[in-house]
Amino acid sequence: MYVLKAEGLCKSYQTSEGILNVLDHVCFQMKQGEKVAVVGPSGSGKTTFLHALCGIDKPDSGMIQIKDNILSEMSDDELSLFRRKHFGMIFQDFQLLESLNIRENILLPLILDGRDEGEQKRCLQQVASAVGIEKLLDKGITEISGGQKQRVAIARAFIHQPEIIFADEPTGNLDCKSTTDVINCMTKMSENFHTSELIVTHDLYVASFCDRVLLLENGNFTGEICREEKNFAKKVMTLMSV
Ligand SMILES: Nc1ncnc2c1ncn2[C@@H]1O[C@H](COP(=O)(O)OP(=O)(O)OP(=O)(O)O)[C@@H](O)[C@H]1O
Numbered sequence: 001m002y003v004l005k006a007e008g009l010c011k012s013y014q015t016s017e018g019i020l021n022v023l024d025h026v027c028f029q030m031k032q033g034e035k036v037a038v039v040g041p042s043g044s045g046k047t048t049f050l051h052a053l054c055g056i057d058k059p060d061s062g063m064i065q066i067k068d069n070i071l072s073e074m075s076d077d078e079l080s081l082f083r084r085k086h087f088g089m090i091f092q093d094f095q096l097l098e099s100l101n102i103r104e105n106i107l108l109p110l111i112l113d114g115r116d117e118g119e120q121k122r123c124l125q126q127v128a129s130a131v132g133i134e135k136l137l138d139k140g141i142t143e144i145s146g147g148q149k150q151r152v153a154i155a156r157a158f159i160h161q162p163e164i165i166f167a168d169e170p171t172g173n174l175d176c177k178s179t180t181d182v183i184n185c186m187t188k189m190s191e192n193f194h195t196s197e198l199i200v201t202h203d204l205y206v207a208s209f210c211d212r213v214l215l216l217e218n219g220n221f222t223g224e225i226c227r228e229e230k231n232f233a234k235k236v237m238t239l240m241s242v
């Protein structure tokens with residue numbers, strides 16, 4: 001059963017040098033609980049692809065289906081509500097609100113969804129302990145490290161138990177130790193909730209934790225390695241050395 005299916009996605013940008021075709025009839029599927037990494041050279045369209053799939057941007061053409069829902073058939077309001085309910089987002093620069101403390105940042109998806117205080121407390125306890133930040137909840141965003149910020153962002157992304165997590169370079173600003181912590185947290189949470197994850201990354205370590213690694217270049221996927229394959233990690237390394 002596919003949780004996400006995309007067919008014939010096209011996206012181009014008008015630039016000063018003419019039209020730039022970034023996505024050229026891209027097709028993609030992801031199963032429930034699957035973790036997929038998208039890798040590729042800088043400027044190859046990874047963020048454009050992720051933004052199209054999660055409804056941040058509209059593709060020029062093509063179809064995106066999440067379970068039985070087709071994104072292009074939704075109004076803007078329906079799409080924002082759908083994204084809020086079914087998706088969790090993790091960004092390279094964390095995108096936490098400095099005007100709120102850590103507890104409030106994490107609770108935001110539940111507050112926006114009108115969940116009662118008992119449920120907020122229960123869910124907060126569950127995600128905060130899974131990412132190891134129970135003791136930080138009353139601190140401000142500016143008082144914590146980058147690795148801790150990304151763990152807060154992970155807790156926020158998972159708190160409403162979304163179907164799919166979209167992560168764009170989640171470890172791009174982190175050192176090795178924090179990268180390991182963040183990947184362990186994401187793995188633990190996605191296993192707990194059976195969440196699917198689409199992760200754009202330049203990091204071999206992050207990609208090697210995924211079930212599938214896809215190479216995006218020149219407007220489409222030109223390579224794919226699956227975890228079941230022999231010498232998976234070595235093949236991922238070769239794929240990422242383009
Ligand atoms: N709004 C825009 N207008 C014009 N060109 C754009 C726009 N957004 C992206 N591009 C161009 O589209 C191409 C793909 O950009 P995108 O950000 O998707 O690449 P990427 O693979 O995520 O790169 P990186 O690894 O550096 O994050 C790039 O050449 C970029 O300059």
Ligand SMILES: [Mg+2]
Nearest residue numbers: 046047048168
């Ligand atoms: Mg990018």
